[in-house]
Amino acid sequence: MATEILMPALSPTMEEGTLSKWLVKEGDDVAAGDVIAEIETDKATMEVEAVDEGKVGRISVAEGTEGVKVNTVIAVLVEEGESADDVAVNTTPADEQLSSSEKTEAPVQEAGSAASAPAAPAAAIADDPDIPSGTEMISTTVREALRDAMAEEMRSDDRVFVMGEEVAEYQGAYKITQGLLDEFGAKRVIDTPITEHGFAGIGVGAAMAGLRPIVEFMTFNFAMQAIDQIVNSAAKTLYMSGGQMGAPMVFRGPNGAAARVGAQHSQCYAAWYGHIPGLKVVAPYGAADAKGLLKAAIRDPNPVIFLENEIMYGQSFDVPKMDDFVLPIGKARIQKEGSDVTLVSFGIGMKYAIEAGAALAELGIDAEIIDLRTIRPLDMETVITSIKKTNRCITIEEGFPQSGIGAEIGMQIMQQAFDYLDAPVLRVTGKDVPMPYAANLEKLALPSVDEVVQAARSVTYK
Amino acid sequence: MAKSSTASKSKSSPKKTARQPAAPKTPRPIDFTKEQELKAYRDMLMIRRFEEKAGQLYGMGFIGGFCHLYIGQEAVVTGMQSALIEGDQVITAYRDHGHMLACDMDPKGVMAELTGRQGGYSRGKGGSMHMFSKEKNFYGGHGIVGAQVSLGTGIAFNNNYRENGNVCCTYFGDGASNQGQVYESFNMAKLWSLPVIYIIENNRYAMGTSVTRSSALTDFSRRGCSFNIPGIEVDGMDVRAVQAAGELAADWCRSGKGPIILDMQTYRYRGHSMSDPAKYRTKDEVQKMRAENDPIERVKQRVMQKKWADEDELKAIDKDIRAVVADAAEFAQNDPEPDPAELYTDILLPVAPMTVEA
Numbered sequence: 001m002a003t004e005i006l007m008p009a010l011s012p013t014m015e016e017g018t019l020s021k022w023l024v025k026e027g028d029d030v031a032a033g034d035v036i037a038e039i040e041t042d043k044a045t046m047e048v049e050a051v052d053e054g055k056v057g058r059i060s061v062a063e064g065t066e067g068v069k070v071n072t073v074i075a076v077l078v079e080e081g082e083s084a085d086d087v088a089v090n091t092t093p094a095d096e097q098l099s100s101s102e103k104t105e106a107p108v109q110e111a112g113s114a115a116s117a118p119a120a121p122a123a124a125i126a127d128d129p130d131i132p133s134g135t136e137m138i139s140t141t142v143r144e145a146l147r148d149a150m151a152e153e154m155r156s157d158d159r160v161f162v163m164g165e166e167v168a169e170y171q172g173a174y175k176i177t178q179g180l181l182d183e184f185g186a187k188r189v190i191d192t193p194i195t196e197h198g199f200a201g202i203g204v205g206a207a208m209a210g211l212r213p214i215v216e217f218m219t220f221n222f223a224m225q226a227i228d229q230i231v232n233s234a235a236k237t238l239y240m241s242g243g244q245m246g247a248p249m250v251f252r253g254p255n256g257a258a259a260r261v262g263a264q265h266s267q268c269y270a271a272w273y274g275h276i277p278g279l280k281v282v283a284p285y286g287a288a289d290a291k292g293l294l295k296a297a298i299r300d301p302n303p304v305i306f307l308e309n310e311i312m313y314g315q316s317f318d319v320p321k322m323d324d325f326v327l328p329i330g331k332a333r334i335q336k337e338g339s340d341v342t343l344v345s346f347g348i349g350m351k352y353a354i355e356a357g358a359a360l361a362e363l364g365i366d367a368e369i370i371d372l373r374t375i376r377p378l379d380m381e382t383v384i385t386s387i388k389k390t391n392r393c394i395t396i397e398e399g400f401p402q403s404g405i406g407a408e409i410g411m412q413i414m415q416q417a418f419d420y421l422d423a424p425v426l427r428v429t430g431k432d433v434p435m436p437y438a439a440n441l442e443k444l445a446l447p448s449v450d451e452v453v454q455a456a457r458s459v460t461y462k
Numbered sequence: 463m464a465k466s467s468t469a470s471k472s473k474s475s476p477k478k479t480a481r482q483p484a485a486p487k488t489p490r491p492i493d494f495t496k497e498q499e500l501k502a503y504r505d506m507l508m509i510r511r512f513e514e515k516a517g518q519l520y521g522m523g524f525i526g527g528f529c530h531l532y533i534g535q536e537a538v539v540t541g542m543q544s545a546l547i548e549g550d551q552v553i554t555a556y557r558d559h560g561h562m563l564a565c566d567m568d569p570k571g572v573m574a575e576l577t578g579r580q581g582g583y584s585r586g587k588g589g590s591m592h593m594f595s596k597e598k599n600f601y602g603g604h605g606i607v608g609a610q611v612s613l614g615t616g617i618a619f620n621n622n623y624r625e626n627g628n629v630c631c632t633y634f635g636d637g638a639s640n641q642g643q644v645y646e647s648f649n650m651a652k653l654w655s656l657p658v659i660y661i662i663e664n665n666r667y668a669m670g671t672s673v674t675r676s677s678a679l680t681d682f683s684r685r686g687c688s689f690n691i692p693g694i695e696v697d698g699m700d701v702r703a704v705q706a707a708g709e710l711a712a713d714w715c716r717s718g719k720g721p722i723i724l725d726m727q728t729y730r731y732r733g734h735s736m737s738d739p740a741k742y743r744t745k746d747e748v749q750k751m752r753a754e755n756d757p758i759e760r761v762k763q764r765v766m767q768k769k770w771a772d773e774d775e776l777k778a779i780d781k782d783i784r785a786v787v788a789d790a791a792e793f794a795q796n797d798p799e800p801d802p803a804e805l806y807t808d809i810l811l812p813v814a815p816m817t818v819e820a
Contacts, residue, residue, distance in 0.1 A: 008521025011737040032514060033533075033731070033752075044739040051518045071522055118802050126815070161623070187623070193653070198612055198646025205616020208601055209551070211623060229643075232606050233613060241594035241602070242584035243808040277809050301811040329813070 003052045003077040007039070007061070009070045010046050017041040019074060022063045028056045030077065037063075037074065054079055123377065125330040137318035145287035145319055146176050146252075146308065149294035150214060152324070154184055157212060160298055163190040163199060164216030164253070173218045174254060174313055200226030200251070204233045207249040207303070214298060217253035220269045220307065227272075234303040235278030250297045252306035255283070256348060256398050257435055257446060259311065266435035268399035270346065273305040274375040274408070280329055281375040283307040285350040287317035289373055292327030300329060307375075309348040332379035334386070338368035341456045342386040344409055345396040346372040349447070352428070353396050356452035363453075365460055375405060383409060384417050391422040392459040396452055401429040423459035428452050485683075485692035486722075489710050491702035496770040502544075502701045503761045504779055506536035509560040510758060511780075511787045512569055513732075516559060516576055516590075520736045524795055525576045529590050532560035534731035537757035538663055539564035541704025542631055545712050549626060553601040553614040554633035556591035557663075557730075561633065565600040569786055573794035581793065586800040587808065601630075608641030610634060611660070615647040618658035618721075629657040629715040637668025639682055645689075648721065652689045657715035659708070660686070660723045663698065669734040670742040683725035691721050698726030699755045729755070 007017070021038040030036055030050040037048040054077035061074040068074065140148075154160045161184075166173045168181040168191040181189040192199040196217065203213040217223040223230065230251060238246030257266035273281045280302055284290040290308070297304035319325070335350065336357055345353040350371050357367045368386050372379065387393055393413055395406030406427030413425050428447045436442055494502065513531045520529045532539075535557075543552075543564040554561045562572050567583065575582025575593050583593045593603040601617055604610040614632025621628045638644060639662055651658050662682045666673055673680045683693035694710075697703040704726065711722045729751045733740040740748075765771050 006522060008518075009523055012523065012526045044737065046739045049514075049517070051514055116802075118805060120806050123810075123812075193646075193649060195646040195649065197643045198650060201609060201612020201643055202616035202619055202647065202650060205601075205613035206619045206623070207616070208613065209617045209620035211620050228606060229609060229612060233604070233609055237594075237602070238811065239808045240584055240588040240592035241596075241808075242582075242587055244584075244594050244596045245601070246811060280810070296813075300813055
């Protein structure tokens with residue numbers, strides 16, 4: 001059977017090129033892989049290899065021909081006993097021919113059209129579970145709540161292990177893993193060298209193979225060394241594998257500004273990870289949420305970024321005494337109901353929101369306060385419902401303003417509840433500067449309760 | 463300062479000369495039986511014919527984006543795969559078609575992924591560089607140079623954690639060998655004695671940069687020195703040598719000695735990707751390698767010499783393979799593109815419903 005040799009494309013964008021040289025002539029024998037011609041574009045010269053063995057039966061495009069369209073038949077190989085004359089050569093590009101055997105089309109340039117991308121399906125997320133009446137509430141620090149969450153999940157699932165710097169023998173740089181080494185041993189509580197990129201990748205590989213790693217970053221500032229593994233490997237593998245394998249794991253550690261640690265140790269990454277499809281991003285404020293959401297994160301079959309805050313670790317909150325207290329990821333919580341303005345925040349930002357809410361009450365402004373708890377998926381339904389009631393919104397976060405969580409929420413409110421707004425959405429954020437060290441400057445760089453109060457007064461015109 | 467260093471020098475007696483970790487020696491190539499030779503011939507030829515067809519489909523516009531062909535390097539995966547047991551895993555970067563075929567993945571599914579069709583291994587959503595098969599223990603197919611080394615080390619961590627007796631073959635190139643995370647992974651793999659075979663496919667060029675222009679130490683078998691990981695140099699153009707080294711390395715890992723490095727001396731005939739005119743090396747260099755060292759031709763010569771098969775029998779094998787590859791190409795060109803609804807699938811897995819107990 002004769003084989004047609006087509007003008008190849010060197011790249012998906014190439015449409016035509018010059019057939020600069022033939023290295024064989026009609027009648028020559030060639031083997032698969034032999035270089036038979038050279039083609040040229042404005043960018044490169046490339047060799048054309050024979051894709052099959054045979055005799056060059058016909059050369060249909062002479063050397064030196066310019067503007068040869070991709071997929072034009074440039075030569076025909078024949079087998080022994082065949083003659084080129086037996087083969088009708090059509091010199092138009094193959095994909096323009098509509099013979100019955102060649103009705104396939106190369107879908108090269110169609111991607112750009114994107115005529116009608118289907119709508120993203122909405123995922124239903126369960127409400128918080130009811131806490132039975134009479135359940136005892138135990139005052140617990142955020143630190144203990146996080147530790148308890150890990151310990152409980154490690155007891156119930158032996159695929160769960162925790163790895164990170166100083167998590168085992170040192171008992172945790174911030175003592176979050178205190179006691180875990182004693183209970184679970186060195187096999188499941190693993191001290192790593194100081195090598196974020198490496199151990200994050202090892203964690204992702206272990207998760208792809210079926211384990212349930214909890215990777216602790218001493219702080220999320222150091223996770224920037226590992227962000228390629230988090231974004232390119234953990235978040236995208238499920239999609240790239242067509243659902244065959246993913247990375248069921250948790251990346252956790254303190255996020256955002258601690259106190260007086262300067263620019264490289266004081267940054268909020270909520271917006272960074274919130275940007276990435278394939279990740280879930282959780283940022284709890286109190287101890288009960290920290291526990292219930294970390295347990296959910298460890299059980300979640302997807303990669304979860306769990307953003308904690310060093311300043312919150314030692315603070316105590318009531319946590320229900322239940323055998324298995326788990327909260328849904330992706331559900332905001334209304335911290336306080338109100339009617340005049342909605343304050344939306346998460347993580348340590350809730351401190352400003354709660355204190356501002358109290359200050360506003362004294363001014364006669366009844367603020368509704370929403371704790372997002374999860375950054376991705378973002379519970380806009382709860383926010384929008386609130387905006388429809390209060391008609392005003394202030395977002396509060398310690399992160400930088402540009403492309404931040406507040407920017408996203410403001411945009412979504414504009415899209416979904418524009419007609420309900422009685423004032424522009426305002427945001428209170430960290431200032432657009434690297435975190436300074438000096439105490440007075442650091443204070444200026446962070447949001448303040450007063451800024452929240454002023455913003456609320458401005459949108460309520462009081 | 464000078465004084466004190468002299469003083470401490472005279473005080474510290476231990477010799478500090480860098481020395482090669484107690485490494486096993488490069489084993490002799492295995493004396494293949496007739497069956498082994500013919501299987502190797504068939505397996506390598508399958509990869510070559512598949513890649514030639516992929517190159518052809520790329521040239522016709524059926525395959526988009528980047529497409530990195532494995533032609534010339536076939537002996538590496540073919541020999542290594544013969545050294546593995548059920549459950550052992552494989553992970554590599556983006557020059558991955560050969561690895562997938564060696565893992566016994568269906569050529570149709572691989573080719574259809576190259577053309578971005580629904581019958582592809584990733585249902586068209588991964589492409590040439592991002593393909594996986596859980597069933598065949600192939601963990602990708604990764605587009606970030608070097609990232610697969612940490613991931614493969616993590617897969618080996620899983621083997622160690624579960625004590626399943628499996629090893630993870632982690633492939634990377636001479637180019638990736640200069641990435642930082644490779645050494646972070648080496649350190650932890652040795653520290654924790656993880657069963658991982660680091661296979662450096664040294665094809666001499668990291669895209670267009672030769673090893674001598676990119677690497678301070680071009681003997682890649684010694685790249686584990688700082689971590690006491692042994693390494694051996696292997697003729698990656700001889701499938702028998704590769705299999706011998708693979709068996710040695712797998713035994714090494716399975717006996718609890720931790721990681722080992724195999725420096726596979728190999729060569730790619732084609733450019734880095736389809737759009738690479740390969741001007742950084744001479745035609746003579748490529749031609750000489752093809753003429754003298756071709757892994758498939760070497761098997762063919764031995765088989766003919768021993769009269770285990772004649773030209774016609776080998777041609778029959780080639781014909782079989784061409785038929786399989788032609789089928790795969792046919793399927794990959796005619797299979798539909800993924801349903802538009804696939805845009806939003808496989809981003810997150812659903813969460814099991816919560817149960818609450820008081």
